[in-house]
Amino acid sequence: MRFSQQYKRRRLMSEINIVPYIDVMLVLLVIFMITAPMLTQGVKVELPQANANPVESSKDHEPLLVNIDSQGRYYIDIGKTPNQPVTANELLDKATVILRHKPNTPVLVGGDRSVPYGEVVKLMALLQQAGAPHIGLITEMPVKQKPH
Template identity: 35%
Template sequence: MLSSPLQNGRPGLFRAQADINVTPLVDVMLVLLIIFMVTAPLLATGVKVDLPQAKAAKPLDPKEPVVVAVDRDGHVALGAEQVDRADLVDRVKLKVGDDLAHVVHIRGDKDAAFGQIVSVMDDLAHNGMTHLAIVTDNSRKGFDAGSASSAEAPKNTAPRNSQ
């Protein structure tokens, strides 16, 4: 005869499980981790510019910078948003607030006119934002044309200090 869960007030073969099963929790967390790892690089915002290369540049502080981009046609963007040149200084001041020592990264396309990039830097400097950094690409493919390994160098677009 099979015993019932409660036979004469005593526990039988079947008992309620009092432990928490963590396997489904771990499975869900791993799936979420993979989803976030895949989608995080896709969330990077900004205007696509082809950065020039520099050998003697030093890395900047990893604070959240204000990024101003000048594309090859001379259009100016603050972050991912196109802005008018007349409104650029006011918009940057809104982002920076009272901290005029905040670093402003200038990303200029290598095919953009040098005068346009300097003009943007000059506008910002005349309004008290003197901590400006030019962002460059430090991959070596343009400097060592005779070297086979230079074409295989990984592309790193870390901000570099222009001073």
């Protein structure tokens, strides 16, 4: 009788079954692989600091200045006619040529205060497409008002 009681009593299992955990990890991996590219969209910019010093330019690293006016027209500060508006395609072509010739050229964007933010982002995306690794924004120093 004692012999039959031993078989009826079960031994405790001290192993962990990890197969369900592997399945969960694979599902999470697939989810993250699908969603990760969607999270990294945008235009890379280097925003100016509040107490930033003026950018020093040299002959070797003279910045490429690109402006957008209140009507959304683009201007690129090169050549004989820097005050002539250019189309988006012309801007892309000229910026691409400059950045291929001098890849370390800093690119600075100046925009009219009344230009919608979306138009500035489109301009920055064009410059990024042309090969600009970093894009800076041109700002004016705030004018201190005198107390009355």
